[in-house]
Amino acid sequence: MLDYDEEAERYDAFRGGEPRAAAAANAVLGLLPAAARSLLDVGCGTGIVTRRLAAARDGMRVTGVDLAAAMARQAAARLPGNVVRADSRRLPFADQQFDAVTSVWLLHLAPSPQDAWAIVGDCARVLRPGGVYVTTVDKAASHNVGSDIDAVLSSRPRSPARDAAELVTEYAADHGLVPAGQARFPGRGQGRSPRRAVADLRRGWFVTLPPGEPLAERFAARLAELPDQDRPRPDPVFTLRAFRKPPDAQ
Numbered sequence: 001m002l003d004y005d006e007e008a009e010r011y012d013a014f015r016g017g018e019p020r021a022a023a024a025a026n027a028v029l030g031l032l033p034a035a036a037r038s039l040l041d042v043g044c045g046t047g048i049v050t051r052r053l054a055a056a057r058d059g060m061r062v063t064g065v066d067l068a069a070a071m072a073r074q075a076a077a078r079l080p081g082n083v084v085r086a087d088s089r090r091l092p093f094a095d096q097q098f099d100a101v102t103s104v105w106l107l108h109l110a111p112s113p114q115d116a117w118a119i120v121g122d123c124a125r126v127l128r129p130g131g132v133y134v135t136t137v138d139k140a141a142s143h144n145v146g147s148d149i150d151a152v153l154s155s156r157p158r159s160p161a162r163d164a165a166e167l168v169t170e171y172a173a174d175h176g177l178v179p180a181g182q183a184r185f186p187g188r189g190q191g192r193s194p195r196r197a198v199a200d201l202r203r204g205w206f207v208t209l210p211p212g213e214p215l216a217e218r219f220a221a222r223l224a225e226l227p228d229q230d231r232p233r234p235d236p237v238f239t240l241r242a243f244r245k246p247p248d249a250q
Contacts, residue, residue: 018048019188025052027185028102031134031242036099037061042088042123043106047075054079065091089118096128107163108139116162117171124175130247132180133172137165137241147233149197152222157208168241177243184239191232194223
């Protein structure tokens with residue numbers, strides 16, 4: 001697992017920067033109610049997407065939350081006074097406080113299914129009746145674009161997907177939310193080259209292949225044999241799911 005405090009300074013550069021943030025924000029905004037004027041972005045990271053959500057609509061009040069201290073500091077520089085450091089399973093906000101809640105690229109990081117369930121539950125708790133919760137699903141699967149890199153990595157050990165779409169839909173239903181749409185967007189600038197895949201492997205990107213372990217080095221060697229070592233393969237395409245809290249919810 002990556003250390004997100006260590007990753008904060010280079011996080012955006014390694015993940016497509018502003019083009020990817022723009023694609024994500026536009027897709028999220030397309031799923032939000034037109035009347036939404038208060039939004040909580042849970043797991044806001046560096047705030048690169050959060051800032052775009054805040055700027056998109058006049059009068060939109062956006063609050064960001066992240067647990068990693070260095071990430072929260074980056075976000076606070078982009079949204080001064082509007083970022084809180086907190087655990088997404090125990091949000092420090094009153095019930096039914098926000099018109100919309102988002103969690104982009106968060107649920108796949110949950111340590112267990114119970115944690116993912118708890119995150120969705122607290123997002124639902126702070127959402128007003130009639131409001132919408134938007135989250136990414138199936139993140140790991142999104143990175144499989146059918147490239148030669150994917151072929152090499154296909155036999156690696158897999159972690160259970162905490163953000164599988166069917167599981168997230170179940171978690172949402174458990175907390176009184178109903179499906180309200182979906183969207184897809186490209187992870188611009190995130191297409192890996194073989195050399196980049198080796199670098200990601202050696203810095204802990206793949207949680208089942210700890211850096212320095214013999215198995216990780218075997219995969220690194222196979223990746224190093226691929227052609228066009230610096231040519232990025234196609235970008236991933238991410239999926240968003242939206243869930244609404246019924247207007248009559250208590």
